[in-house]
Amino acid sequence: MMPDWIAVDWGTSNLRVWAMGPQGVLAEAQSDDGMGKLAQDGFEPALRRLIAPWLAAGGVPVVACGMVGARQGWQEAPYRAVPCAPVARGEGIAVSANGLNIRIIPGLCQGKPADVMRGEETQIAGVLALHPQFDGVICLPGTHSKWAHVSAGEVVSFQTYMTGEMFALLSGQSVLRHSMAGNGWDEAAFDAGAAEGLSRPERMMARLFSLRAEGLLAGLEPSAARARLSGLLIGAELAAARPYWLGQRVVLVGGAALQASYARALATQGVTAETLDATACTLAGLAAARP
Amino acid sequence: MMPDWIAVDWGTSNLRVWAMGPQGVLAEAQSDDGMGKLAQDGFEPALRRLIAPWLAAGGVPVVACGMVGARQGWQEAPYRAVPCAPVARGEGIAVSANGLNIRIIPGLCQGKPADVMRGEETQIAGVLALHPQFDGVICLPGTHSKWAHVSAGEVVSFQTYMTGEMFALLSGQSVLRHSMAGNGWDEAAFDAGAAEGLSRPERMMARLFSLRAEGLLAGLEPSAARARLSGLLIGAELAAARPYWLGQRVVLVGGAALQASYARALATQGVTAETLDATACTLAGLAAARP
Incomplete structure (x- = not known):
């Protein structure tokens, strides 16, 4: 070969x-x-x-x-x-x-x-290679989620959110880990968390410990605690990133599960996000950069 | 003895x-x-x-x-x-x-x-033992900061914030650790972070990674990054806890350094917090609980 x-x-x-x-x-x-x-x-x-x-x-x-x-x-x-x-x-x-x-x-x-x-610049280049006339916002969720405003073939501005890393630290290493063991997932709990994070992001700092307390007092299921934490954090990210996505065409580039979570939360705000496979974007971007 | x-x-x-x-x-x-x-x-x-x-x-x-x-x-x-x-x-x-x-x-x-x-209930009992007619709000900053509304000798309501644990995780285990090595402290950076956290708590998720980026691009000092992170988190806690402290008598129970940080940030909001030694409150509370 x-x-x-x-x-x-x-x-x-x-x-x-x-x-x-x-x-x-x-x-x-x-x-x-x-x-x-x-x-x-x-x-x-x-x-x-x-x-x-x-x-x-x-x-x-x-x-x-x-x-x-x-x-x-x-x-x-x-x-x-x-x-x-x-x-x-x-x-x-x-x-x-x-x-x-x-x-x-x-x-x-x-x-x-x-x-x-x-790394994300290459995926963004991949989006432009796959959709040459793209004008709008590209969100690359992950350990460090990036939001980029792209216009006329250029990255105009971008913003990083430590959402994925925060989720990993809080769910795996903080006191909350006792309340969210395993890998279970409760979609309704995610939706509730995302709605709260989006509508009252300034209260997020007050909502985290509730996950532990509800586990102790009300038997909150680990799958619900885990999904609600993810929802709260993603909701708070979306609230902070509102100037990026409001009224824009939005493309999500990332893994399938995370794309689905972001798309679900964005849909509650009237935004229908398109999705592109992360690896396909990386390869298209690397091809665009070849000498 | x-x-x-x-x-x-x-x-x-x-x-x-x-x-x-x-x-x-x-x-x-x-x-x-x-x-x-x-x-x-x-x-x-x-x-x-x-x-x-x-x-x-x-x-x-x-x-x-x-x-x-x-x-x-x-x-x-x-x-x-x-x-x-x-x-x-x-x-x-x-x-x-x-x-x-x-x-x-x-x-x-x-x-x-x-x-x-x-544990904090005992310190709150200590505040009441030391100030029998106390009516107002007691803040116990720490790994899990507690705010308690106390009236007529009873705890009426309380709220926990994971501020201290979040600071430990972000400064010690996240990507931000590379930008805040050591134990240095820059008071002006703390004030700037606290002001931002207080005035725009919904933007906190967007401000964290800036600490890393400013370290890489603009040579932000580790002492400034560390203090600004603390300010952002404490400011966001205070924003979320506003219903507790607004227009109330506030007593801070905790270690000297953390008390000073909270008092400083509260002072910018026109709140003059009193301070009590944590150990003194614990002992007074334990004494109040003796059979």
């Missing part, structure tokens, strides 16, 4: 690679060699372990996005400041790596309010 | 004991044998290790408050429902413990909104 190029999504926790041909994906592989656990001399071996079978011909271009380009990554790819196109063809930072022909896509930054992204 | 009685504050993380005489504290001791790390058969030995020297005469009454009375504690002391006096003399739950004469003070619960406390 002889790929035209190799696509790499290299985040904090995982490394994913795809051998790309004229019709799309020829093969793929992944490992948990995320940027977060690699020292400077660990990146090249970690990448070669996965892509070695595809390098027979030599010189295959490799295009990478994600935290691999952070200051603590393999090679820093300095942020580009918005407003700008999410990626610029050929502007990837070349890495010197014993004959590997690899470029890392820079992340984006914004001065005021201060914000940064690395 | 021959104490009249022994006071015990037994929380999740620590065990503190005091030998009490007619004039107050005769001796004190503490260990890290908190309720959180003890199995059912570990409580009695942990207590005896500290108070053995004071038991020579036998039969000395021991009064304990805190998580020791939780379902997972030594012996469950079922919650009393507000409105009620914070503690009721002689209503402590007796523990059967090989001749030890020990009673555990029940916590308080509230049905709607659901809430619970264990």
Whole structure:
């Protein structure tokens, strides 16, 4: 097999690679060699372990996005400041790596309010590749959810919310963990939490401990507590992000479960969000960035 | 030495004991044998290790408050429902413990909104012992901050905020930890955060990641990031707790540093909070609960 190029999504926790041909994906592989656990001399071996079978011909271009380009990554790819196109063809930072022909896509930054992204700019470029005339708002829910306003092919502004990380910390490490063991899910409880988070976000700080107290006093089910916490946090995010989505065309890029939760909460506000697969956007964005 | 009685504050993380005489504290001791790390058969030995020297005469009454009375504690002391006096003399739950004469003070619960406390009810009783005619609001900042409305000797209602735990998780375990290493503190940054949290609590979810981004882009000092995070969270708590403190007499019961932070933020809203030492309130409350 002889790929035209190799696509790499290299985040904090995982490394994913795809051998790309004229019709799309020829093969793929992944490992948990995320940027977060690699020292400077660990990146090249970690990448070669996965892509070695595809390098027979030599010189295959490799295009990478994600935290691999952070200051603590393999090679820093300095942020580009918005407003700008999410990626610029050929502007990837070349890495010197014993004959590997690899470029890392820079992340984006914004001065005021201060914000940064690395990886999501490539997914945004993917949305534009799949919908060339897209004008509106792209939401990328996750550990650090991003909302980006996109117009005339450029990212105009964006905003990050630590919703996913907050959910992980509160459900897994705070006193609330005792009330939400397991992975159960209660959709009605999610809806109630989202409605409350959306309508009274200023009360969120007062609503969290109630989940514990209702577990102790009223036998609140763990599945309901877990879903209501998610709803409260996502609702509060949507309340804070209202200037982004109000009256806009909204596309959600992410995993199926999280997309469904965001779409459900947005629907209560009269917003019908479109959804796009995260991996498809990443690959389309990496393709758009090829030299 | 021959104490009249022994006071015990037994929380999740620590065990503190005091030998009490007619004039107050005769001796004190503490260990890290908190309720959180003890199995059912570990409580009695942990207590005896500290108070053995004071038991020579036998039969000395021991009064304990805190998580020791939780379902997972030594012996469950079922919650009393507000409105009620914070503690009721002689209503402590007796523990059967090989001749030890020990009673555990029940916590308080509230049905709607659901809430619970264990330990703070004793400090509230202490405030009432120190200021018998107290009418107003008592704030007990900490891992789980409590606000209690007290009138005519009773706790009328209360509300818990997970502010301290949220600060610990975000500053110590989230992505923000990279931007706030050390223990530095910037008072002006705290004030700015508190002002923002108070005036626009619904934007808090959008302001957290800025701390990281400003660290990366604008060299925000760790001491400023740390203090601003604290200010944002305390400001958001105060915004949510506004119905408690607005136009009320407010007493802060807690550690000196946290009291100062809350007092500072409340002062910007025209509230001059009084402060009382947490340990003094605990001991006065335990004394009020003695059989």
